[in-house]
Amino acid sequence: MTTAHIDTFAHDHLPPREQWPDLVFDRPELQFPAQLNCAAELLDRQLALGNGDRMCVRAPGGPHWTYADLHEQANRVAAVLVHEMGLVPGNRVLLDAPNTPMLAACWFAVLKAGGIAVTAMPLLRAKELTQIVDKARITHALCDSRLAGQLGPAVAACPTLEQVRYFHTDADDGLEALMARHDGRFDTVATAADDVCLIAFTSGTTGVPKATVHFHRDVMAICHCFPTHILRPEPDDVFIGSPPLAFTFGLGGLLLFPMAVGASAVLLEQAGPIQLLGAIDMFDATVLFTAPTSYRVLARHSAELRDSTLRKCVSAGEPLPPATRVQWRVATGLELIDGIGATEMLHIFISADEAHARPGATGLPVPGYEARVVDDNGKPVGPGVIGLLAVRGPTGCRYLADERQTVYVRDGWNYTGDAYSMDDDGYFHHQARADDMIVSAGYNIAAPEVENALAGHGAVADCAVIGVPDEDRGQIVKAYVVLHAQIEATERLVEELQDFVKQTVAPYKYPRAIAFVDALPRTPTGKLQRFRLRESVAAHNDSAPTP
Incomplete structure (x- = not known):
């Protein structure tokens, strides 16, 4: 099947094939036809199965849409994109909104029209949106009107972004x-299975956004791996959670996975622990997706949760x-399903269901994936030895026009940037991040990006x-500042300074702790030595070491 894309920018800027990871499709459920549109598989198919009247997406205060409702709304948006905004297959469309049914409709509309969805977190500021638009050469945008103040400056700065609707x-x-103006009828574009359908952005250690490219078959592959073999949802399940749909964790857990089985999802604009607690009760939610930080807070409400x-x-x-796992089990009687995923891999690739969970272990490779712990030369290490996590399966890293492709993919394996060990039974145990990424309350924060903001x-x-340890958030951002x-x-x-950073980049990235110092540790060539700052924290010494 040849591509349906008329605009071939995304395909033309994929890495050379020799730099791709090995892709493994060795299970029957991962055998995909040459022609595939994941919007047709996840949304149109439910109507063909007679599930149009089943509840699909809801939100506090409405709307409450069935599969037929979402299908009609997505078709109307697709018609606007094509007939009013001039979209042709392969165009990139920025989606900027909090989690709402309308955002879900827009996401499916883009894919039904043969476009490529680029969903932004609603907290991003104009500078960050501009980087995304420039990198992906985005031509169209659908934005929640409440975020117009953030998108407006990016539109003015980006000549490729010609079509914007709120x-x-x-x-x-x-x-x-x-x-x-449109009647709700739209013929889903017959895309190829390996046509690009989404570009998800993540920040690396340099703070420069990396654009991860995924195909229609990738979306369907993750629906056949973690949910099928680990989560095992049912059609009557009600999914709920905190991650934005801009995060692939949220996209899978709150949209793709429920729709793959005909279940429903609750989309929350505000999804802190207290909002989650109320919404779980309001909507009789059965499946929860959130980060350990949220589970720790929720566990304090044992009576309501039980x-x-x-x-x-x-x-x-x-x-x-491990303590959070125990805390949750004591509070609720439920065993957490832990997992590690990556934007580059699209979703979770190591996990364990409730019956096979082990304290301190992330789990085993999800069926469809392989994983191993290797040394710096890519050679597998033995049980108990800490090394680099390498993984491969039906999805994998393809950066858009980015030389860092050869760092993430080596010898056909995806190197996630995590340090892991493996026990005698093959369970994988997380040790640390292998780079300078800070993970705070489930958000990935690149240290250089915050430094650049402060420096202004x-x-x-x-x-x-x-990043320094924090009991509630896992880590917090700490800045060492020379005045x-x-x-x-x-x-x-x-x-x-904290307010200044909040106005420059997404507010969750701001330094929650600031220490003023006389100088920073640097090499003779002037390169910053962050490891010395981390060592000082580990030694309970908050002052920066002498350069």
């Missing part, structure tokens, strides 16, 4: 008004401490950022 608005030129309808609880986004403040002469001469280090300045 929703959740009564405006005559708003998306809803345009949708009303009376709830929850039956499956998935933890990912950051390592699950007039009082800052030099700075460094690391210009005559600038006084005060608590007021701490707050000013």
Whole structure:
């Protein structure tokens, strides 16, 4: 099957085939036809099966959409994209909104029209959105009107972004008004299984966004791996959780996986532990996706949770401490399903179901995937030896026009950047991140990005950022700041710097702790030595070591 894409930018900027990971499709459920559109498989197919009247997506205060409702809404948006906005297959479409049924409709509309969905976290600021638009050469955008203030400056700075429509608005030129012109009928584009359908962005250690490219068959592959063999959901399940649909953890857990079995999902714009607790009760939720940080807070509400309808609880986004697993089991009587995934791999590839969970272990390779722990030369190490995690399966890393492809993929294996060990029974145990990524409350934060934001403040002469342990969030961002001469280090300045970072990058990235120091540790060539800062924290010494 040849590509359906007229705009071939994404395909043309994939890495050379020799730099791709080995892709493994050695299970019957992973044999895909040459022609495949995952929107047709996940949404259109449910109507063909007679499930149009089943509940699909809901939100507090509405709307509550059946599969037929979502299908109609997605078709109307697709018609707007094609007939009003000029989209052709292969165009990239930015989706900027919190988790809502309308965002789900827009996501499916883009894929039904043969476009490529690029979903942004609603917390991103204009600078970060501009980086995404420029990297992916995005041509179209559908945005929640409440985020217009963040997208507007990016539109002005990005000449490729010519078509923008806002929703959740009564405006005559708003998306809803345009949708009303169309009758809800739209023929899903017959894409190839290996046509690009989404580009998901992640920040690496340099702070420069990396664009991970995934095909229609990749979306269906993850629906046949972790949920089929580990989660085992049922059609009457009600999924709920905290991760944004912009995170592939959230995309799978709150949209793809429930729809693959005809179940329903609750989409929450605000999904902190307290909001989650109320929504679990309100919607009789049965399957929960969130991070260990949230589970620790939720576990304090044992009485409410034991009376709830929850039956499956998935933890990912950051390592699950053994104490949190125990705390959750004591509070609820439920065993957590832990897992590790990666934006590059699309979703979870190591996990264990409730019956096979082990304290301190992430789990075993999910059926369809292989994993091993290797040394710096790629040679497998023995049980108990800490090394680099390498994985391969039906999905894998393909960066969009990025030389870091050869760092993530080596000898056909995906190197996730995690340090792991494996026990005698083949269970994988997380040890640490192998790079300078900070994982705080499930969010990945690149230290250099925060440093760049801080450096823009007039009082800052030099700075460094690391992650330090925190009981509630796993890690927090801590900044070491060298001030210009005559600038006084005060608590007021701490707050000013924190607010400055919040206005520059997504607010969750701001340094929750700031230490003022005279100098930072650097090599003779001037390269920052973050490891020395981490060593000082480990030694319970919050002052930066002498350069």
